[in-house]
Amino acid sequence: MEHQPINLEDKLNKFTEYWSPKIIAKMNNYHFKLSKFKGEFVWHNHTTTDETFLVLDGAMTIEFRDGKVELHEGEMIIVPKGVEHKPSALNECKVLLIEPAGTINTGNAGGELTAKDNVWI
Amino acid sequence: MEHQPINLEDKLNKFTEYWSPKIIAKMNNYHFKLSKFKGEFVWHNHTTTDETFLVLDGAMTIEFRDGKVELHEGEMIIVPKGVEHKPSALNECKVLLIEPAGTINTGNAGGELTAKDNVWI
Numbered sequence: 001m002e003h004q005p006i007n008l009e010d011k012l013n014k015f016t017e018y019w020s021p022k023i024i025a026k027m028n029n030y031h032f033k034l035s036k037f038k039g040e041f042v043w044h045n046h047t048t049t050d051e052t053f054l055v056l057d058g059a060m061t062i063e064f065r066d067g068k069v070e071l072h073e074g075e076m077i078i079v080p081k082g083v084e085h086k087p088s089a090l091n092e093c094k095v096l097l098i099e100p101a102g103t104i105n106t107g108n109a110g111g112e113l114t115a116k117d118n119v120w121i
Numbered sequence: 122m123e124h125q126p127i128n129l130e131d132k133l134n135k136f137t138e139y140w141s142p143k144i145i146a147k148m149n150n151y152h153f154k155l156s157k158f159k160g161e162f163v164w165h166n167h168t169t170t171d172e173t174f175l176v177l178d179g180a181m182t183i184e185f186r187d188g189k190v191e192l193h194e195g196e197m198i199i200v201p202k203g204v205e206h207k208p209s210a211l212n213e214c215k216v217l218l219i220e221p222a223g224t225i226n227t228g229n230a231g232g233e234l235t236a237k238d239n240v241w242i
Contacts, residue, residue: 003185005196027171027199027219030151050148056195064124074177075126078148098148098219 008034008056012094014121019113021097021105022121033097034121035105037089044109045084051099052078058093062086129155129177133215135242140234142218142226143242154218155242156226158210165230166205172220173199179214183207 011024011034019041021033037060053062054076062069062077063086069077079085106114132145132155140162142154158181174183175197183190183198184207190198200206227235 003183003188003190003198005190005192005198008195008197025173025197025199027173028202028221032173032197032199052146052148052153062124067124069124069126071126074129076129076146076153077124077126078146078153081149100149 008096011121012036012056018092019105020115020119022119024121026101029101030098031101031103033099035095035097037087037093037095038091039088041087042106042109042111042113043084043086044107045082046079046099046103046107047082049081049100049103050078051081051103052076052097053087054096054098056094056096058089058091060087060089060093060095063088127153129217132242133157133177139213140226141236141240143240145242147222150222151219152222152224154220156216156218158208158214158216159212160209162208163227163230163232163234164205164207165228166203167200167220167224167228168203170202170221170224171199172202172224173197173218174208175217175219177215177217179210179212181208181210181214181216184209 018036018038021035023031025032055071059072139157139159142156144152144154146153176192180193
């Protein structure tokens with residue numbers, strides 16, 4: 001077996017699109033994904049799973065129906081399943097997402113920001 | 122519901138012990154844990170689950186029976202279930218671990234480095 005570290009910065013340099021998570025690793029049935037956020041995403045929720053956001057660079061906001069959270073580099077949050085949220089970022093923000101394989105970025109909402117699933121980098 | 126970011130550095134400042142993972146968040150049935158490594162850990166494996174190591178500060182080594190990996194800040198690795206490994210760190214290394222709730226740090230090996238499970242900070 002070959003054992004290789006995964007360098008997050010190297011992986012982040014492999015794409016430029018916003019709101020288009022790329023898979024970098026799999027732990028059991030969970031995927032680790034990198035994404036770049038800029039601008040406003042859509043309100044959505046994930047009906048079957050919690051979702052983890054860890055900010056690697058920059059800053060982002062997650063709006064909830066009852067408040068909002070600002071996340072900076074080195075900060076994370078776990079959005080509980082079924083809880084509506086809307087990510088946004090004024091400037092480019094680099095994020096590590098952790099969620100079950102097959103989780104769709106727009107959750108229940110769909111629409112044009114729905115990213116292709118299962119893209120590895 | 123109260124929505125709060127989890128600041129990794131603030132959490133890391135809450136403990137000093139080595140090889141004693143502290144839980145900071147729960148995603149479905151998975152725990153996010155912070156740990157500080159220094160010195161040599163024991164050979165062990167986790168028979169039922171993969172295990173994620175993400176280096177937040179410093180550097181560490183994971184030895185496998187067929188090689189070894191050096192991990193620096195911003196690098197991660199997922200150790201597959203059942204694969205024997207031995208973490209070590211020459212100098213203090215700060216690590217984010219992600220694994221199912223109830224995963225014991227020494228896996229199948231046990232012994233004096235076995236940390237108390239289910240400690241939240």
